[in-house]
Amino acid sequence: MENSVDRERVAAAVRELLSAIGSDPDSAELASTPFRVADAYSEFFAGVGQDPAVFLTDSVPVGDDTGELVLLRDITLRSVCEHHLLPFRGRAHIAYRPGSRVVGLSALPRVVQSLAARPQVQERLGEQIAQTLEDGLEPRGVLVVLEASHGCVSDRGVLQAEAVTVTVASRGVFVDPVEQTAVFALLGAGASRAADNAGNTDNGGAVS
């Protein structure tokens, strides 16, 4: 997949950043840093300009007797907050009840990874994952639970190293809090935090 990150420009910006903080970008110790950071940014922002729908094109029809819950829990989540360009990381849980189509399980983490690899806020990321699945699979319902620790909350500012942000995004049948509860029960302890924070709207709740 094409990567839109311009490594040369990132490296030049990092040289400028190093100068701005009073370091010498030409010192032997920092000589490789600009391109190392550029390589890291190429990973962090590989999803910019990508269409995550491409990962759902191989969905397959299923019979009429489906519609029962599919849950892929504990998907590794790594993104970058758009406010501070610091990482936030944790887990994504995706539940859906199929309509007439299901998708290979690996497609779900690929959608997460694509949408996470761009400057994000957690609430929008969850909503975008839910909407991508809604549009691509036309399921009876989708529920996306994200749990993440934010570097900008843990390592600077309020310095809350233990704080975990839980967000919920729902579509279709999972807008109903009763339907959500069944998924939270399967998710166990992490899910009870989600349930506490979910509220009863289709946009879910968020606590930083």
Ligand SMILES: Nc1nc2c(ncn2[C@@H]2O[C@H](COP(=O)(O)OP(=O)(O)OP(=O)(O)O)[C@@H](O)[C@H]2O)c(=O)[nH]1
């Ligand atoms: N809702 C939400 N807020 C976020 C997310 N990531 C970071 N933030 C918050 O965005 C806010 C940015 O606030 P600002 O006042 O503009 O920035 P700041 O002065 O660095 O804020 P502090 O972190 O409080 O020092 C902070 O409260 C962050 O905790 C996110 O994914 N969702």
Ligand SMILES: [Zn+2]
């Ligand atoms: Zn931040």
